[in-house]
Amino acid sequence: MQASSDNILTAVRIDKGFPGTKALDKVDFHLQRGEVHALLGENGAGKSTLIKCLTGAYRRDGGSILLDGVEVDPRDTFDAQRLGIGTVYQEVNLLPNLSVAENLFLGRQPRRFGMVDIRAMNRMARELLSEYELELDVTRALASYSVAIQQVVAIARAVDLSGKVLILDEPTASLDAHEVAMLFRIVRRLKARGLGIIFITHFLEQVYEISDRITVLRNGRLVGTRNTADLDRRDLIAMMIGRELAAEIHAAEAHAAEGEPRYRFRNYGRRGRIDPFDLDVRAGEVVGIAGLLGSGRTETAEVLFGAHRADSGTAEIDGRRVELSSPRAAIRRKFGFCPEDRKTDGIVGDLSVRENIVLALQARRGWTRPISRAEQNRLADLYIRALDIRTADREKPIKLLSGGNQQKAILARWLATEPEFLILDEPTRGIDVGAHAEIVRLIESLREKGMSLIVISSELEELVAYSTRIIVLRDRAHVAELDGERITAHQIVEAIAAANERRAS
Amino acid sequence: MKQKYLPLTATILIFVLSYALCAAQYPNILSTRVIGNLLTDNAFLGIAAVGMTFVILSGGIDLSVGSVIAFTGVFLAVVLEHTSMHPLMAFALVLAITTLFGALMGMIIHYLEMPAFIVTLAGMFLARGMAFVLSIDSIPIKHPFYAILKGLYYKLPGGGRITLIGGLMLLVFAVGILIAHRTRFGTNVYALGGGTATAKLMGVPVASTTVKIYALSGLLAGLSGIVFSLYTSAGYSLAAVGVELDAITAVVIGGTLLTGGSGFVAGTLVGIFIQGLIQTYITFDGSLSSWWTKILIGALLFAFILLQKGIIHLSRDARQRA
Amino acid sequence: MIPILRTYLARLLPQLIALSAILIAISMTFPGFLNLEIQNDRLYGSLIDILNRGAPVVLLAIGMTVVIATKGIDLSVGAVMAICGAVAASFITAGHSLFETLLITIAVGVLCGMWNGILVAVLDIQPIIATLVLMVAGRGIAQLVTEGAILTFNDPGLIFIGSGSFAGLPMPVVVWLVFGVLVALLVRQSALGMLIEAIGVNRQASTLSGVLTPVLLIAAYMLSGLSAAIAGIIAAADIRGADANNAGLWLELDAILAVVVGGTSLLGGRFSIAASVLGAIIIQAINTGILLSGFPPEFNLIIKAAIIVFILVLQSPRFRTAFAFLAVPRRAAKTTEQEAK
C-alpha cells in the first residue's frame, strides 16, 4: 500500500491492548481526501477502538498518526477536535442534561464580552439543525428527545466540528431510511468539499451506497483495503468473518400461524404514551412492529411488558385475565423484553457477562433460591457459544464488550429464562452481518419451537423475513395490520405513507 | 414555562408561602431587621454554598468547606495578631492557600480517580487539623481595619441593615449565576455532571474543569472564612462544624440534583433563605426544647423535599394531560 | 475451594497490607503493642482493644456496605445508634426483661432503616438527603427519650454485652464477628448479593430484568438500621448508659470511610463485607495508634488524614495501573493457567 500524497489521515501500525485482549494489532489505515471510507468488521473486531485511538480517546500502545502528512498525537478528544477531526462515537455520546444548543456548541460557544451569547448560540443551533430538516426547541434538554433525534444532533455536531476528517461510528443504527438518506446527502456534500470520511456500519447496502473504499478488520488485525466497486458482497463478507456465510437473510416465506391466539390484549394502552390498541398473538407467531421513529413502537413494547403500567384495557393469556402491572408480573407470565436502549435499560455494566446472562432468571427465581455457580457457568458458556458472544472470558465486565456483543448478551439473558412471549426491540441494532443472520435464524427457530414473539425493527427487509404479521404504527397509534401476502417492505412503506398523508391533510 | 425551571419555581413558591405563613403568626418576621439578619447571618453559609453548588452540579461533593472556614479564621487571627500584615494582604494570602487546597483535592480526585466524598473528607480532617495546629485557642481579631469593614452597612428603614458581608453574599451569588450560565466553564461544569466519560469524549477538558471546580469551592470556602471572621471578629478552630452539611442541604433544597448536571445557583440562594427562615421561626417560637428543635428541623426539611416533589409531580401531570 | 479462597485473598490483599503496615508502624513506636495476655479468662492487649473499640464502626460499616452497594448512602446511622441506645436504656430501666429490650431496640432500628428505605425507594428522594432527615431529627428523638441526660442502667445482662467476654474475646468482638459472618453468608449464599450489585450498577435495567428493586432497596436500608441498632446497644452497654447526645456522633463518616478503605466504590455495585470490616479495623487501628503514640491531641486529625490519604492513594486505580508492570507477570501466569484447564 503506497502512502499517497492524497492521504489526509494516515495511521501506521496502531497497537492497542486491554487486559486479556489485544484489541488492535499493528493496524494500518489510510484515509484519502474526498473519500468515504467504510471501516468494517465483526462485533469486537476493533473498529471503535481504532477510532478512539485516532481521536485520542484512548492512548494507543504503539504506532503513529499523520494528519496532512504531519505527525500528530492527539492527547484527548479536544485535541482531535482542534485538529479538525469530528467524531460521532458509537453509543450516543451527548449530554442528556444539557440543552440541544449547548450540546452542539459545547466548548465553542459564541461569546460576547467574555460571556456566552446564549441567543446567538440558539440561533446558530437552529440554523445548523435546519440542514437536517429538524425543527426543535433547541433550549430544551437533549434527554427529552428520542434516541434518533439525539443521534442526528450528534451527527450535526460532529459534521460542524470536522474541518478535515469526519468519523461516524455506526451513526445509522438508530435512524430510519428517511434520515439515512438525509445523512448521506450531507456526507456527499462534505466529500465534495474534500473532507475524508470514515464510516462504520453493519448495513452492507449502505456501504455500497456511499463508500468509495473499504477497510476490513478482523480480531484486531487488518484484513485489507479494497475499492468498493471491485469488491462484491460475498467477498466482503468472507473478508469480514473469515469464511463464507451460508446464506444472508433469505427471502420471506409465508408462515401464517394456526390456532387460537394465546395472548389477547384488548383496548390496551396508556395515556400520553400509546393509544389503546387490540393485539392478538398466537403461539409460534412473530408479530413485527413497524413505524417511523417516535411512532410509539417502544411504548407499545413497554406497555405490553408492564414497564409502564397500562391504564386502560385488559390482557388475557390462554383465555384467562392477567394483570401485567410490572416487569416482574410479566416475567412471572414468562414474558421477556429485550430493550432498545441497551446502555441504560439493558446492560448492568460493572457486572460480568455471566451475571448479566443469569440476571433475569435469578430475579424470577427469587433471592432465596440462588442459581449455583456451576449452573451459572453452564448457562453463560452455553449462550456465549450459542450466540457467539466475543469475550475474553465470562467474568469480563460486560461494559468492556463491544456494542454488538453486549446486545447478544442481553438477548441471552432473556433466552435463559425460556420465555413464551418475547419482545425484542431492535434486536439487531449494531450487530454484524454474521450475527445478524444468526439472530434472524434464532428468531425463526424460536418461533418454530412455539414461542410468541414481538419484534420491533427499523429494518424492513428483516421484518419481512421473519414476521407472520406486521403492525404499523403512526403517532402513537396502531394504524394498520399486514399479513400473509401483504407482508412486503413495499406494503409497509405504503401503509406508513398513507398514514402520513392522512396526517398531513 | 420550561421543564427545567420547575424545581426552582417550586422552591421559590414554597419559600414565599412559608414566609407568609410565618409572618401571619409572627408579624415581626416582616420587619427589615429580620430580612437584614437573614442576609447577614447566612452570608458565610451562602458564599460557601455557591461553591458547593458548582461542585454538586459537576456530580461531586465537597465535605471540607466547614473546616476550611475554620482554618481561614484561625489563620487570619494568627497572622493579624503575630505580624503586622495588612488584613487585605492576609485575605489575599489565605485565599491563595484555600484555592490551592481546593485545587489539590481536585487533582487528587481527577488524576488518582478517587471519589470526591472521601478525598474531601480527608481534606476536612486535614484543614481542621491545620487549624488546631495553628492554635486551639479562640483568638480575637482586633485590627482597626475590621472595625472599618464592619462599619460599612446600608441602613434600611425600620432598623434593618444590609451589611457588607450580606451584600458580598448577594454579589457572589450574582457572579456565581453568571459563571454557571454564561461561561464555557459553567457549561463544562454541567457537562461533567451529565457524565464524565461522555463529557470527555465531547472534548470537555475534564481535568482542568475538575481542578477548577474544587479550586473555586476552595476559594469560596476561603472567602466564606473571611466573612465568618468578619462576622465574629475572631478565629476559632472549632468554628463552622457541619457547615458543609448545611450547604449541601441548601443546595439540594434549592432544587439541584445531588447526582449532578441539573440545578441552579439561584436555587441555592432560596435554599439558604428557607433554612434561615426555619431557624428564625424556631427562635421566634422559643418554646422548643433542644431535642424538639432537632426533630422539627428534620421534619421541616422532609416537608420541603416532599412539597417540592409534589409540586413538580403535579405540574408534570398537568402538562401531560394538556 | 482453593481458587475461591485465592480470589478472596486477592480481593482483600490491599486492605491486609495496609493493616499490617499500620500495625507494624505502631509496634515500632510502641513496643508492647503486640503483646497479648490472658487476664480474667479474657484476652487482653492493644490488639484486642482495636477489635473491641472498633465494634460500632465495624457494625455500621457492614450495613453501610450493602447500602453503598445499592448506590445509596446512609447518613443516619449515628443518630439511629443514639436512638437505639436510648430505647434500650429506657426499656431496661423500666423493668423489661433483657430479651424484650433487645427485641424492641432492634425493631426500632429496623424501623428507622425502613423509613429511610421508603424515602429512597418509594418517594425516590436522593439517599444523602433522605437519610439526612433522620440524621438531624434522629438525635433529637434520642434526646427526647433520655431528656438530654445520660440514662444509666445496671442490668447485668445488658452490661455483659458491652464488657463481658465469650471464649476469651470481648462480647462486642463476638457480636460483630457473628453478625458479619451471618450477613456475609446471607448475601453470598443467597442471590441477594448479586441482585443488590445489579441494582447499584443499573437500577433501571435491573427493574426491567424483573429484580424487585424497591423491596431490595428498603431491605438494604433496614439492614443498615439493624446494624446501627446493634452498634447502639453495644455503645450503650459499654458505658452502662445511653448518651443520646454523643453516641454515634459523626460515626457515619467513619463507617463510610471504612467502606471506601475496604475498596467498595461509592458509585455502587461490587461490594465485600469482609473488606469493609477490615477497613473499619484499619480506621480503629489508626485511632488507637494515635492514642498510644502520645502526641498532643491537636495533631490527631492531621495524622489521621495523612494516613487515610496515603492508604487511598495506594488503593487508587491510577496508582495501581502505574505500578501494573509489577503485576503483569502474575496476570500472564494466571491466563495461561486458565487456558490449561
Next chain:
Amino acid sequence: AELVVGFSQIGSESGWRAAETTLTKQQAEQRGIDLKFADAQQKQENQIKAIRSFIAQGVNAILVAPVVATGWDEVLQEAKDAEIPVILLDRTVDASDDLYLTAVTSDLVHEGNVAGKWLADTVAGKPCNVVELQGTTGSSPAIDRKKGFEQALSGHDNLKIIRSQTGDFTRTKGKEVMESFLKAEGGGKNICALYAHNDDMAVGAIQAIKEAGLKPGKDILVVSIDAVPDIFQAMAAGEANATVELTPNMAGPAFDALAAYLKDGKAPAKWIQTESKLYTQADDPMKVYEEKKGLGY
C-alpha cells in the same frame, strides 16, 4: 406586663447542660418569666442568629451561654443599641464589659486549680504520675481546666502529667482513651492518678480501670470536674475520689440580678462568680446524689 427573656443555649451536648437548661426553665417559671429558648446546636453562628432574632422580637432581656469567648462584640453592641440587657451564663466572653449586664459563671481555671490542689494535697509529696483526659480540643473548658490544673501542679515536682489526650467530654471516649493510657503505661502500674476535665469521661475511665483489673479510687486516684450525679455514685462506691462542682443553676442568680436591675436600675457586679465547691468521699456522696438526680442531669 410579663417579662420576656430570650435564652440562647449552646445545645445539649452533655447531661450537665441538659440540667442547666432544665434549671433555667424552672427558675424562669418560678419568677413568672416568659422564657424564649433557642438551642444553637453547638454553633456560634446559630447563637448570633438567635440573639439577633431576640432583638428583632423585642424581648426584655437576653441570656446567653456563649459557646466560645470571641466574636460577640457586634451582636452585643446591637443588643445594647436596642437597650436590651444581656447576661452571660457559665462562660465569659472576650468583649468589653459594658456590652453586657453581668456574667454569671464559675472560673474554669479556678476549677482546674481546685482539682489540682486536691491532688497535690492528697498525694502529699509522694511521686505520682498523672494522666489527663482533656475535653474537646479547642473548647474553652478544656483549655482553662488544663491551665488551672497545671498551675496547681507547678512547684510540685513529685506530680507529673505523663499522658494527656482528648476524650471529647464523652464517656465512650473517656473509656477508650483510658484503655490506651493503661496499655501504654504498663497496664496502669505507672499511673497514680487520673484527672478528667469532666465527670462523664471520668465515669467512662473508671470502667476502663476496673476492666483492666485495677481499683479506681485506690490504685488510681480519680479527680474530675462538674459534680454530676453519677460521679457521686462512683464516689460512694469508692471508685472516684473527688469532683469540683460546676453548678447548673446559673440562671437563678442571673434572674435575681436582672430583676434588681429592672426594678431600680441597679447595675450588678460585672462578674457573679459561682462557687467551685470540692466534693470528696467524705461528703456523704449518696446524699448529694439523691439531691441532684432529679435535676435533669
